[in-house]
Amino acid sequence: MSKTTKLDPITLEILWNRLIAVVNEQAAALMRTSFTTIVRESGDLSAGVFDTRGNMIAQAVTGTPGHINAMATCIHYFLAEYPADTLQPGDVLITNDPQKTSGHLHDFTVITPIFSGDGLLVGFFGNTCHALDIGGRGMGTDARSVYEEGLFVPITRLYMAGEENRELFKLIAANCRAPEPVIGDIHAQVVANDVGGQYLLQFMEEFELETLEPLADEIISRSENAMREAIAKLPDGDYSNEVFSDGYEAPVKLAVTIRKRGDELEVDWAGSSPESGYGINVVLNYTHAYTTYALKCALAPEVPNNEGSFRPVRVVAPERSILNAQHPAPVCGRHILGHFLPGAIFGALAEALPERVLAEGAANIWSMQLSGKQDDGSLWTYVWFSTGGTGARPTTDGISSTAFPSGISGVPAEVIESLAPIHIFKREYRTDSGGPGKFRGGLGQTMDVGVTNGHPWTFSALFDRTRYPAAGYAGGEPGALAHIELSDGTVIDQKGMREFPPDMRISLGLPGGGGFFSPAERDPEAVAEDVVDGLVSVEAARDRYGVVIDPKTLEVDTDATAKLRE
């Protein structure tokens, strides 16, 4: 191929596709060499490529917004600490600084500068992964400051000119309950960036690109323009909304005002609750990540996610508010509120853009952390994620038990039971948990869990929506509240670490998503289908949808329905 002097749309499309293939390779290598189900089965990671100025150009299709968009902004902190001209081939940087990356100590971000054959810096590869453990109190919301939450690794060199920083590895290993998988995953993060870098250099050689910047500029400016065009279509004005979370010590208010002027947006979280004394605080970088994610879903899902698509959007929150927590506020469970942000934004936009949003859903993923002693006295710990229902769409039902806005995956019960002394008694859809509507919200699930090795165990709850259900839109009704109950009948709170005797079981009822449009508009036959499948009860069909179903035949009683719906 001839030397690319000007990037015409066709050449650009070709280069762009290739770059996506390169970052997908990076992510695939990460997942394939990972030592934890968090990364490998759940995909709690991000992977992307940056130009030498630190602009994110492309990201892998795998991953979760809290990592992807936080990684996009974090690179600038790395470059402030280690300016590009101080880096050399074989250097690898790492941090888990919550303020500068994805908001809690459990995420390691690894950045690798890539140099061409003649020693020229051409770009960076970065990835962020959730670590199985980082010491401290473990994954939970009980800490009163970040110092209690585990080992803090500031932006540091993990490798220096190809030499491993052994002291740092030793330090991390010594501070984790499960050093092997944690260290193993850091190695996987390094390997992934290497793999990405190798393919990037091949790509640049093949297309005779000496630098990435012209390509980056073109992609980023086109993405920025497309984002601006999408924003411009929204009428000028202020769009506001408030949503509530259970919080920890008190309910938390998340207030948002989206100021739309011309082709730019300012998203202001002023009016939200102040910092909490417990680990549910969110750093601005993470607030930014889920804010920009939600806007992109609603306004321009097809526009590539990169530096350009962030530019027309400004995200602000008052310092020391719960969405702009400052060091040393505890932040471990920051995803709980982070996952509420898209719902707040969609709600603000729902009136102007009803056809582009989904109703509120379960919001945060349910991070399940169990730990305890083994027969030999050593500790075991295991983490997985479970999900409630998504909100209904303006064109169709919500999706049951599926992560949104997080992009993670669940872990098979068979894998969990094979790797940890855990027994899962059930994992099934929660009848009537989907918010009624013309389009029904997705159902949450009921999951019953216990431990099998005869030792007491510890359970860390990082849940929500036991008090504030997922709202429906445009006349749709809310989804079911969450419910957490022990086998002795105790109903427990949605957050905090608890010790249980060996034979205790815990039953988790995950929340459902809200409905869209009035349930009175739902086709009675669709209601009957849900009743046949046990997703909606005969009672709820009558009381909430106004559809009378014969309990024997499970068919619609048309006359009685017409009368009831009058």
Add this chain to the structure above:
Amino acid sequence: MSNRPVRVGVDIGGTFTDVLLFDADQRRFVIDKVLTTPDEPSLAVGDGVEAVLSAGEHEGRDVDRVIHGTTLVTNALIERRGSPTALITTRGFRDAVQMGREHRYDLYDIFLEMPEPLVRRRWRLELDERTAADGTVLKNVDPDDVAALVEELRGAGIDAVGVALLHSYRNPENEQRVGEILAEIAPEMTVSLSSSVAPEIREYERVSTTLANVYVRPVIDRYLALLSDVLREQGIEAELLIMLSSGGICTVETARSYPIRLVESGPAAGALAASRYGNELGLSDLLSFDMGGTTAKACLIDNGEPTISTEFEVSRVYRFKKGSGLPVKVPVIEMIEIGAGGGSIASIDSLGLLKVGPQSAGSDPGPVCYGRGGIQPTVTDADLLLGYLDPDFFLGGSMALDLSQTRQAIQHEVADHLGIDAIEAAWGIHKVVNENMANAARVHAVEQGKDPRAYPVFAFGGAGPVHAWGVAQILNAPEVIVPIGAGVLSTVGFLSAPLAFDFVRSLNGLLDDIDWQELQRLVLEMEDEGRQILSDAGIPEDQMIFTRVAELRYAGQGHEISVDLGPDRPSRETRADIEARFDAEYRRLFQRSAPGNPIEAVNWRVLVSGPAPTVPLELLSTVEPAASVEQAQKGTREIYLPQEKGFREVPVFDRYRLGPGMSFAGPAIIEERESTAVVNTEALIEIDRLRNLRISDN
């Protein structure tokens, strides 16, 4: 095996049913193409078989083997035409098959659709039973519970049942017990057990596979019975054999029990044929490239064999997106399929960039040039405008193409938006689709740790030869091979497939803790099952090949890699060798390994195969070649040459008249009935002894 000399391959495609007969004694092929009879596919097969038998002056009893591949399984799953089916599963887990991995496969598209399970929730029934992760039975199956479920199913007229209980991959006892009870009290029901269909950990994928299997079983059963009847009517006594997705062939009996293993039967045959050509040509590494109307498939052939994967997704419901289909865990020839074909639609996206596919105009309305009401320009339209296709010689001239409407559509839908002319736009479409396919092929190669630049491209399918040279240049491939007989390539695959079957057992744990005796027992058990099937098919023991594979990983990892265990059965004595093989494979894939970390086994596989039959490919073309290259030229045509950014008149050759040893320089067009090979640079084109086109840089 008998001494009867005749083998017959049968391929049922969307439009044509191909029948290929090979007579080993007289060393000749007989080919027949008949129109497919979609409602009753066996009818066309009967006609085709009758035609080749009579043309070859054979009787049915001369036939030693009939090998058949079918798209029926895939189609039944895509079109949801299987039997009313129920699931019996462990209490508390009936939604596993719908919850899947609780994951959205597209991060930003909030309107995505999830695949509907084959069995709705109402018919996902639960049993009070439980096995633990280590195989211990915690609660036995109560026959009365099963009987109660049977009553319920009978009342609803459901007679296909998948049984998939938690941890049955580890200990199938409870599942087998349910199977026995069903066989006893409900013999009329078709039953599949997950522990025999896909005995692998991860309940979503295992249940999904089991349901897909039993869902299509009654349909396949009936179809294969009819097909056997049709063949018997032709006097054929030999047993019908069926192509597996893994490239092996199996008996009808096996196909009836495990129809899900036929899911990629057709494409597998194409890849297998490519590997046979490669072997014949002394090229052990090839990139098989099959481009049709809707999709393109790429498959790497290494050391003469395609790679086998155990993950596949059928019936993607949302823009061909990975994750929008039903997962099936069966051995499938590893290939990548993307929405890039002749019918792929070109459009401009929100960034003002040119996109091609994955949406396809299909065959109705089809590309604009078909003149059947299509208004969105496609790849075929672009190819026509560039002169690569002849408007008067499409499908051998049986269909005239509309050039002016095509030009207008490309101008209007693409060129105007980009501010370029129609020809530039057409070239853009051609180039972007080539790039998309090359990217897919490259990702596919590097995912397996291979360098795509090392592989000659072996091109077939209706649009394959049109685009192969362009794709090969992007990949920096050494050459392109366009086989003679591309039109019946799948049947060639059928005739050259060995009888082969895969078995898998889960015995997971650290190599430190493996019960080597138990492992030996499992491996022997798999070998015995394979030996039985092969010897029933008449293959002598000394010709059977046993390949043993372990799926291993470092303890704590979740992704296992397949490691060929070499000639020895795994045992405590071969452990060091197993570790060394793992280390070598890991390094090949990821550049560095982590010696010292404990290694964990997940699954153990045995592939049992018979000898691969020989197919003299040089006999496929029977048309007498012309005396010289000049005489093989049938005319000239103006085609677009990218280096000149314009059109030039180039020679058009009649593929059937090009003989071995001839060579000429591009640019040139080489036409045959079902496809056209395009060489738009000054490449060298040579005809090899099998009369394949070999295109390389001059």
